[in-house]
Amino acid sequence: MIPRVLLLLWISGHGAAAMFSQQPQDLVVVAGQPVTLPCSIPGYHGVVLWIKDGLALGVGRDLAGYPRYTVIGDHGSGEHHLRIQRVELMDDSVFECQAVQAAMRSRPARLTVLVPPEDPVISGGPVVSLRAGDPLNLTCHADNAKPAASILWIRNGEVLNGAMYSKTLLRDGRRESTVSTLYLLPSNIETGQQIICKASNKAVPNGKETSVTIDIQHLPLVNLSVDPQPVLEGNLVKFHCSAKANPPVTHYRWAKGGSIIKEVSGDTYEVIVDHSFFTEPVSCDVTNPLGSTNVSRNVDVYFGPRMAAEPQSLQVDLASDAVFNCAWSGNPSLTIVWMKRGSGVVLSNENLLTLKSVRQEDAGKYVCRAVVPRVGAGEKEVSLTVNGPPTISSTQTQQALHGEKGQIKCFIRSTPPPDRIAWSWKETVLESGTSGRYTVETVTTEEGVISTLTMSNIVPADFQTIYNCTAWNSFGSDTEIIRLKEQGGSQGSTHSTFLFFRFRFSCFRCGTFSRCSVLVYLHLSPRASGMASDSLRGTQIRRVVVPSVAAAPRPCLQST
Numbered sequence: 001m002i003p004r005v006l007l008l009l010w011i012s013g014h015g016a017a018a019m020f021s022q023q024p025q026d027l028v029v030v031a032g033q034p035v036t037l038p039c040s041i042p043g044y045h046g047v048v049l050w051i052k053d054g055l056a057l058g059v060g061r062d063l064a065g066y067p068r069y070t071v072i073g074d075h076g077s078g079e080h081h082l083r084i085q086r087v088e089l090m091d092d093s094v095f096e097c098q099a100v101q102a103a104m105r106s107r108p109a110r111l112t113v114l115v116p117p118e119d120p121v122i123s124g125g126p127v128v129s130l131r132a133g134d135p136l137n138l139t140c141h142a143d144n145a146k147p148a149a150s151i152l153w154i155r156n157g158e159v160l161n162g163a164m165y166s167k168t169l170l171r172d173g174r175r176e177s178t179v180s181t182l183y184l185l186p187s188n189i190e191t192g193q194q195i196i197c198k199a200s201n202k203a204v205p206n207g208k209e210t211s212v213t214i215d216i217q218h219l220p221l222v223n224l225s226v227d228p229q230p231v232l233e234g235n236l237v238k239f240h241c242s243a244k245a246n247p248p249v250t251h252y253r254w255a256k257g258g259s260i261i262k263e264v265s266g267d268t269y270e271v272i273v274d275h276s277f278f279t280e281p282v283s284c285d286v287t288n289p290l291g292s293t294n295v296s297r298n299v300d301v302y303f304g305p306r307m308a309a310e311p312q313s314l315q316v317d318l319a320s321d322a323v324f325n326c327a328w329s330g331n332p333s334l335t336i337v338w339m340k341r342g343s344g345v346v347l348s349n350e351n352l353l354t355l356k357s358v359r360q361e362d363a364g365k366y367v368c369r370a371v372v373p374r375v376g377a378g379e380k381e382v383s384l385t386v387n388g389p390p391t392i393s394s395t396q397t398q399q400a401l402h403g404e405k406g407q408i409k410c411f412i413r414s415t416p417p418p419d420r421i422a423w424s425w426k427e428t429v430l431e432s433g434t435s436g437r438y439t440v441e442t443v444t445t446e447e448g449v450i451s452t453l454t455m456s457n458i459v460p461a462d463f464q465t466i467y468n469c470t471a472w473n474s475f476g477s478d479t480e481i482i483r484l485k486e487q488g489g490s491q492g493s494t495h496s497t498f499l500f501f502r503f504r505f506s507c508f509r510c511g512t513f514s515r516c517s518v519l520v521y522l523h524l525s526p527r528a529s530g531m532a533s534d535s536l537r538g539t540q541i542r543r544v545v546v547p548s549v550a551a552a553p554r555p556c557l558q559s560t
Contacts, residue, residue: 018041018042018043018044018078018099018102018104019041019042019104020039020040020041020097020104020106021040021041021042021078022038022039022040022081023038023039023097023106023107023109024037024038024039024082024095024096024097024106024107024109025037025038025109026109026110026111026112027109027110027111027112028112028114028202029087029111029112029113029114030087030113030114030115030116030203031087031088031089031113031114031115031116031203032086032087033086033087034083034084034085034086034087035083035084035087035111036072036081036082036083036084037050037081037082037084037095037097037109037111038081039079039080039081039082039097039106040073040077040078040079040080040081041078041080041099041102041104042077042078043078044078044099044101044102045078046099046100046101046102047059047060047099047100047101048060048071048080048097048098048099048100049097049098049100050063050069050071050080050082050095050096050097050098051095051096051097051098051105052093052094052095053093053094054094057069057082061075061080068084068085068086068088069082069083069084069085070082070083070085071083080097082095082097084111087111087113088113089113089115089146089172089174089175091111091113092111092112092113092146092174093110093111094108094109094110094111095108095109095111096108096109113146114146114147114201114202114203115144115145115146115174115175115203116145116201116203116204116208117142117143117144117145117149117178117199117200117201117203117204117208118142118143118144118145119208119210120140120141120142120149120151120197120198120199120208120209120210121140121141121210122138122139122140122195122197122210122211122212123138123139123140123141124138124212125210125211125212126211126212126213127212127213127215128212128213128214128215129215129216130214130215130216131216131218132186132216132218132290132291133186134186135183135184135185135186136182136183136184136186136189136214137181137182137183138153138181138182138184138195138197138212139179139180139181139182140153140179140180140181140182140197140199140210141177141178141179142177142178142180142197142199142208143177143178144170144175144177145175145176145177145178145199145201145203146174146175146176146201146203147176147201147202148167148176148177148178148201149176149178149199149200149201150178150199150200150201151163151165151178151180151197151198151199152197152198152200152207153180153182153195153196153197153198154195154196154197154198155193155194155195155196156193160182160184160195162182162183163180163181163182163183164180164181164183165178165179165180166178166179166180167179178199180197182195189214189216190214190216191214191215191216191291192213192214192215193213193214194211194212194213194214195211195212195214196209196210196211197209197210197211216291218288218290218291219291219292219293220243220244220245220249220286220287220288220291220292220293221243221244221245221293222241222242222243222284222286222293222294222295223241223242223243223295224239224240224241224242224282224283224284224295224296224297225239225240225242225297226238226239226282226297226299227240229299229300230300230301230302230331231273231299231300231301231302232301232302233273233274233275233301233302233303233304234272234273234274235272235273236270236271236272236273237270237271237272237273237277237299238268238269238270239254239268239269239270239271239282239284239297240267240268241254241267241268241269241284241286241295242267243267243286243293245286245288245293247288247289247290248288249286249287249288250287250288250289251265251286251287251292252265252266252267252284252285252286252287253265253284253285253287253292254269254282254283254284254285255282255283255285256276256277256280256281256282256283257276257279257280257281258280267284269282269284273299273301274301274303275301275303275304275306275329275331277298277299277301278298278299278300278301278303278329278331279298279329280298281296281297281298282296282297282298282299283295283296284296300331301331302331302332302372302375303330303331303372303375303376304330304372304375304376304377304378305328305329305330305334305370305371305372305376305377305378306328306329306330306378307327307328307329307378307380308327308328308329309325309326309327309351310326310380311324311325311326311368311380311382312324312325312382313382313383313384313385314382314383314384314385315385315386315387315415315416316358316384316385316386316387317386317387317475318358318359318360318386318387318388318475319357319358319359320357320358321354321355321356321357321358322354322355322358322362322384323352323353323354323355324338324352324353324354324366324368324382325351325352326338326351326352326353326368326370326380326382327351328368328370328378330370330372330375330376331372332372332373332375333372334370334371334372335349335370335371335373336348336349336350336351336368336369336370337349337368337369337370337371338350338353338366338367338368338369339366339367339369340364340365340366340367341364341365341366341367341381342364342365347366353366353368355384358384358386359386360386360388362384362386363384363385363386364383364384365381365382365383365384366381366382366383366384367379367380367381368380368381368382385415387415387416387473387474387475388415388475388476389414389473389475389476389477389478390412390413390414390418390471390472390473390476390477390478391412391413391414391478392410392411392412392413392469392471392478392479392480393411393413393480394408394409394410394411394469394480394482395482396480396481396482396483397482397483397484397485398482398483398484398485399484399485399486399487400455400458400462400484400485400486400487401458401486401487401488402458402459402460402463402486403457403458404457404458405454405455405456405457405458406454406455406458406462406484407452407453407454407455408452408453408467408482408484409450409451409452409453410423410450410451410452410453410469410471410480410482411447411448411449411450412448412449412450412451412471412478413447413448414448414449414471414473415473416473416474416475417444417449417473418449418471418472418473419472419473419474420471420472421442421449421451421469421470421471421472422469422470423438423440423451423453423467423468423469423470424467424468424470425465425466425467425468426465430453437455437456437457438453438454438455439453439454439456440452440453440454441454449471451469451471453467453469455484458484462484463483463484463485463486465483465484466481466482466483467481467482467483467484468480468481468482469481469482
C-alpha cells in the first residue's frame with residue numbers, strides 16, 4: 001500500500017492532473033517568416049518535449065541542434081511555446097507538444113510552409129528578335145515554388161490564351177518548377193510589343209513579373225568608315241555610314257556609347273575626338289520600312305593614362321601575401337611601375353603587385369604609376385595595413401565622486417578588431433553586462449573601441465582598487481592598469497603609493513603558444529613612497545590577474 005501512495009504523490013507532484021490550456025494548431029506560413037506553435041500546461045512542472053515528425057527536438061528547453069528553434073514563455077506558468085525563426089522548407093512537418101511525466105501529448109499540428117517561385121525568366125529576354133514572317137515562340141520558367149506557380153501571358157493588359165503548361169516535381173519532393181510556352185503566328189505579333197510573363201502561387205498571390213520586347217527587323221547592309229586612324233586626342237575625325245537596303249534607307253541615327261547624338265541625322269558625322277572614343281563606340285543605325293541595322297566602330301585615339309581599375313588599400317595579416325591590382329587604359333600601350341612611397345625601387349611592372357609574407361615594416365603607401373610614351377603619365381597611391389596585436393591608450397588615473405556613479409574608460413586601437421575585452425580587479429573579471437555594482441559596456445567608433453566600466457555608488461575602497469583593462473585579437477593582447485581618483489580630493493599621506501613596472505613580450509601564436517602582454521606592479525607602503533633605498537621594505541608584491549583567451553593555433557611567425 002505504501003509504494004502505491006508514494007507513486008501517486010510522485011505523479012501528482014509532476015502535474016499528472018494537469019491539462020493543456022493551449023495546443024499547437026495547423027498553420028500555413030510563407031518561407032522566411034517567423035512562427036510560434038503554442039503549448040501551455042498550467043500546473044505541470046515536469047519535462048516537456050517538442051516532437052517533429054515523430055522525433056524529439058530536445059529535452060525541455062534545450063534545442064541546441066536546432067539554432068532557429070527556441071522554446072519561449074513562462075516556464076513556471078507552464079508555457080512551452082515553440083518559436084521558429086525564418087521558417088524554411090525543412091520545417092514543413094507535423095509537430096506535437098508532450099508532457100512526459102503526465103503522459104500527455106497535444107494534438108498533432110501540421111505546419112505547412114509555402115515557398116514563392118523564383119523570379120520568372122523568359123528565355124532570350126529582355127529583347128527577342130526575329131525576322132519578319134517568322135512565328136514567335138516564348139518560354140517562361142518559374143522555378144522552386146510550393147505549391148507550383150501558375151503562369152499567365154499578358155500583352156497590352158490582356159491575357160493571351162493557348163499557352164502550353166507543364167510542371168516538374170523537384171528532388172526534395174515538395175517544390176515544383178513550372179514551364180509555360182507561348183506560340184504566336186507572325187500575323188499576331190508586332191515589333192516593339194511587350195509581352196509579360198506573370199507567375200504566382202499562394203505565397204505570392206500578387207505574382208512576380210518579367211517581360212520581353214519583340215524586335216522584328218530586316219537588316220540593311222551597312223559599312224561604317226573612320227578617317228583618319230590612328231588620331232591623337234583632340235583632333236577632328238570623320239565617320240561615314242554607307243548602306244545598301246531594300247526597300248531604300250529612310251533614316252540614319254547616330255549614337256556614341258549608347259547615347260543618341262541628336263544634332264546629326266545624315267550619313268556623315270564629324271567630331272573632335274577624346275579618349276572616350278577609344279572605349280565608347282560610335283554607331284550608325286540605318287532604318288528602312290522593315291527594320292534597321294546598327295554598326296559601330298571604335299576610334300584608334302592616342303591618349304594618356306586613365307584609371308580603369310582603381311587599386312584598393314589592403315589590410316592583411318602578418319606573414320600573409322598582399323596583392324594590389326592597378327589597371328590603366330591608354331593608347332598606345334602604356335608602361336606600369338609599382339613603387340613604395342619614399343623608395344626608388346621598382347617592385348613590379350605589371351598590373352598586379354604581390355608582396356609575399358608581409359612584415360610590419362612593409363606597411364605604408366604604395367604608388368602605381370602609368371606612362372604612355374610621348375603622350376602622358378598618371379599615378380595612384382594606396383595604403384597597406386598589416387594586422388597586429390591591439391594597443392590600449394587610456395588615462396591611468398581617472399576621477400569620480402564619492403557616493404555617485406563613476407566610470408573608467410579604456411580606448412583600444414586594434415587591427416583586426418579585438419575578439420575580447422575584459423576588466424579585472426581584485427579577484428573579479430567582467431567582460432560585459434552587470435555584476436553587482438559594476439557594469440561593462442563596449443562601443444565601437446571610427447577611431448577604435450571604447451570599453452567603459454561603470455560603478456554605481458562609489459565607495460572609498462574603489463579609490464584604492466587597481467583596475468586592469470585587457471584586449472585581445474588573433475595576433476596578441478595589450479593591458480592597461482587604471483586607478484580611480486576621488487574628484488576634488490587629493491592623494492594624501494594616508495593613500496597608498498603604487499609603483500608600476502610594465503614588461504611586455506610577445507610570441508605570435510605557434511602551436512599552443514600565443515602572444516602575451518604581462519604587467520607587474522609593486523604596491524608600496526606610504527612610508528616607502530619617498531625612500532628609494534628602503535622601497536623594498538614592508539612592500540607587498542601583487543600579481544595582476546590577466547584573463548586568458550582561447551585561440552586556434554597559428555603558424556609561428558616572430559617572437560620578441
